Amino acid sequence: MSEVSNQSTGYCPDPDSWPAVAAALDRAGVARPGGFTHALVFRRCARCLQDNVVREGVFVCVFCDAGLPHAWNVDPGHS
Numbered sequence: 001m002s003e004v005s006n007q008s009t010g011y012c013p014d015p016d017s018w019p020a021v022a023a024a025l026d027r028a029g030v031a032r033p034g035g036f037t038h039a040l041v042f043r044r045c046a047r048c049l050q051d052n053v054v055r056e057g058v059f060v061c062v063f064c065d066a067g068l069p070h071a072w073n074v075d076p077g078h079s
């Protein structure tokens with residue numbers, strides 16, 4: 001494995017969660033890069049509950065234009 005994307009893994013961790021992902025890969029003996037190669041920032045809109053991909057640091061819901069929280073709030077267990 002030469003690339004790890006938090007999009008392709010099927011869940012939505014914050015890019016800040018990379019150390020946990022890296023540790024899991026190390027335990028599994030999987031070769032890994034130094035970080036997410038295609039890091040995406042996910043936020044769930046508090047108004048319309050849609051999951052957004054934050055692009056270029058703009059924390060605005062693309063669905064309803066509500067502001068998105070700057071803290072990660074996408075729980076993969078309840079998506």
Ligand SMILES: [Zn+2]
Pocket residue numbers: 045046047048049050061062063064065066
């Ligand atoms: Zn919204």
